[in-house]
Amino acid sequence: MGVELGEDSEYADSDAFQSASSTDEEELASSRARYPEFNGEVDMKNPQFKVGMKFRDFKQFKEAVRNYGIQNRYVMNFRPNTKKKCKAFCKKGCHFYLWVSPMVGDKSTVQIKSGVFKHECSKDHNNRHVRANWIAMNYLEQFRANPNWAISVIVQVVKTNQKVNVSRLKAYRVKCIAHRMIDGDEESQILRLHDYRLELIRTHPRSIVIIECNEDVFEGIYICLAPLRAGFLAGCRRLVSLDGCWLKGLYGGQLLSVVGIDANDCIYPIAWAIVRRETKDSWTKFLQVLAQDLRINDSQQWAFMSDRQKGLMPAIHELFPNSEHRYCVRHIHTNFKQTYKGKTLKDQLWSCARATYLSAYKRAIEGLKGMSLGAFEYMKKIEPKHWSRLHFHTQFKCDILLNNMCEVFNSQILKLGLRESLQ
Incomplete structure (x- = not known):
């Protein structure tokens, strides 16, 4: 059975109950004081509606109705849905409805004026109110505890807890939104790059942080x-690995990294840079600053390991002409096998690379x-x-x-990049 406020069942604008028998102002004020108020922090988890219940605005009312639909597995529609009135009703056409409009004395507050609160239809397991934003918000702490929460697990948890089926695509969007809530989004973070620079210098005095801009456009x-620079110079071998990897975030670009090797043969990150493209100019600028940081005055005392990237090779040759420059054999074989295939040739190539004395080579x-x-002839062109x-x-x-060394470092960066954009 429906309960109504005012004389007109659905379009009532009065704040008084239909059963109010006195027009005395004190009685009316007392009646208004008894109207329940919806508490968003407490009631939003499992909304219970009553005639006369007051909401902060239409937005809060509609959010409460959607949460009611999620908790009870009903799909709700809103029509009419204007700034002056709103009706929530069951999608399947049963008698359930809620009619709200602004209060006469307080136009910013909306109130349930009439409604039928009992459903006569079956529950729905495909509820569109269970949106990606809602799932991310309600399971945010789980994502915070386990950022690598699997898509299949998200689907199963929502199905178990909410009795609602969600697609893998929606679960993927949920993961994106949750990571964005936890880690922030790139658009807001890139606006704070100068704050980030000052914070790094404050927490790590004597660090070198250079931001390159062109007419207020971020370039790199x-x-x-x-601490990383001091530790490397104090106790690591003068051999560094150079490489670049694509960033999969919103703005793209490439990450150039320099990684050393410590006494335990573990990777030791030294410096990194973000550039728009991996070219000779970008590598040259990067290595020039690196040479100042690592005090590379005599390149004969240094060795570099890299792939045969066309921009990197001439940059090292020009800046460090007397250094030892090693090429990654895996990268050589990747190009080698495009023409010369087969495990036999591969093993023989590695035998040449691993030889430690002249007769074996x-x-x-x-x-x-x-x-x-x-x-x-192909390998002869590459100096041993x-x-x-x-x-x-x-x-x-x-x-x-x-x-x-750089491959391991880059793999971790790519994982972080994937989390930020999911993108």
Whole structure:
């Protein structure tokens, strides 16, 4: 049975109950004081409606109705839905409805004037009110505790707790929204880059943080934290790994990184920079600042490990002409196998790279020549001092053949990038 306020059942604007028998102002004020007020912090989890219940505004009322639909598995529609009146009713056409409009004495407050509060239809397991924003907000603490919450688990948890089916796509959007709530979004964070720079310098004195802008447009940033720089110069070998990776965030760009190796043969991040493109100019600027930070005055005392990126190779050759420049053998093989395929040639190439004395290297390279003259000529074009252990300088006490140090660092950056954009 419906309960109404005022003389007109649905379009009533009066604040008094229909049963009010006195027009005395004190009685009317007392009646108004008894009207229940909706408490958003307490009642929003499981809304219970009554005739006369007051809401802060239409937005709060509609949010409460949607939460009611989620908790009870009903889909609600709103029509009419204007600044002066709103009716919430069941999508399946049963008698349930809520009619609200502003109070006469307080136009900013809306009130349920009439309604039927009992459903006569079946519950719905495909509830459009269970939106991605709602799920992210209600499960925010779970995402905070476990940022890597799997999509399949999100689907199952919502189905178990809310008795509602959600698609994997919606669960993916939920994860994006939750991570954005926790970590912030790139648009707001990039506006605070100068604050970020000042905070890094405050917490890590003597750090180098350079932001490059062109007519107030962000072009790039270079970061070398003082504790990392001091630790590397104090106790690490003068061998560094260079690499770049694409950033998958909103603004894209590439991350250039320099990673060293510590006494336990573990990676040691030194410096990194964000640039628009990985070119010779971007690498040159990056390495010039790096040379100042690491006090590279005599390049003969330094070794660099990298892939054969066209912009990076000439930059190292120009800035550090006397240094040892090693090429990642995996990167060499990636190009090698496009023409010379097969495990036999691959193993022979690695035998050449791993040889540690002259006779072993000669046997391996002659073996490669006997297998494929083309493969031999291909490797002959790359000087062995760049990729064979036999030809590496012993002063660095390191015979690595791969650029794994930067690859590990980049893999973690890409995971963070994916979390920020999901994008």
